[in-house]
Amino acid sequence: MSNTFLRLGVLFALVGVSLGYWMGVTHQFLLSPVHAHLNLLGWVSMFLYGLFYRAMPDAAGGWLPKIHLGLAVIGLTVMMIGLTFMLTALPDLQPWVPPLMMVGPTMVLLGMFVFAFVVFRTTGARPAAA
Structure with a gap:
């Protein structure tokens, strides 16, 4: 679990930084929100998830992780596609925006709640070993 999140974090960082580089070179900053979300939720959050699962290997067991x-x-992937469609405002893509922007962010939020549960379950008080 740890390696998966760490590797995904780096992949999202590559995509986010590449998008930022392209925006800087072309002076087209329309997709700045996509760049920001890829870097924060993709790079930072995924990498932190990976570090947590590395530090707490017991947390990675079971179906919740x-x-x-x-x-x-x-x-995150669905949300970034929806956000890109929304920001580019291409008429043929606009019907996809509402479902993508409802499903993607909802999944990200639910994932954070699941992660919070995993963290609290793993770091909660444990009875002393006899």
């Missing part, structure tokens, strides 16, 4: 991974990655 897998649900967290799916919600975080699919949710």
